[in-house]
Amino acid sequence: MRYGPLIWAAFWAFLLDQISKYLVVHVMRVADQPGGIDVVPPLLTFKYGENRGINFGLFQGDSSASAWILIGLSVAICLGVFLRLARTQPSRWMLISGGLLIGGALGNVVDRLLYGYVLDFLNMSCCGINNPFVFNVADVFIFAGAAGLILLDGKGTSQKST
Template sequence: MNPTLRRVVAIATLVYLIDRATKFWVVEVLDLRSRGHVAVLDPWFNLTMAWNQGINFGLFDMGPDAGRWALIGLALAICAGLLFWARRRTGVMDALGVGLIIGGALGNVWDRIRYGAVADFLNFSVPGVRNPFAFNVADAAIFLGAVLLLIFAREPAPRKSQSGGRARKRR
């Protein structure tokens, strides 16, 4: 396995494990699904249970089973596509971006398999304006990974010349 893919796998594994640990703590230990809401630093930061059957902010919510398996398949296909793309990349930021996205996607896939929906619980608001949306560690990782790829993955992957060395850019 090339160094970029090793980095991707390491980052994705770390994100996945952090996401699983936080969701286990919130859903199973804290039992937020029964409690619904826990004020942490009210109104700035609270734990608010939300089950997301769609994608971000509940978009494309197709019901409990209609979209569940389609979204699982789509997430896995995107992960496979990103791995295929990343194997030709050499940048650390490429590996970080792809690893964050894959780790987050797999964390949310596990929720869809286990619970039928994604467990969202992090809620940030400001005084006087209650934010109705919640998210999780996986969502934050996916967002950050996408931003990193948009910023840093502009250069095409270096091509090898027929002699085996790196090809020079034409000016």
């Protein structure tokens, strides 16, 4: 199937995101730990966060209207990525990249539908710099997928002609 890599990448990105959020937020109860949970201090700490905006808490809004706008925007981006890939002859890596982006975005959409915000819990700091921002596994997949779509599009490669 042509879209198999995209579907599988989206499925696994979505599933890993939702499982990680469930384990850290509901099983490990990171919200009940005021200083967070040190995993690999100081590089990786689990800290609870509720993101009502977009990346790094930009465009925060407590209204349900803003949540629905962000849900609609996320779904539109997913649809746009899928349609863009459907209109071209994407490589396997392009399909995987698109799947990662779509799976991560849909993971955050499910959070907004369930909670009204996105659950965040990953915090990375290093070298004496205390990073105040938290993110989640879906954000990692969205970033990796977007980077893959940009870097692997093949527009800059030359092709042999016979």
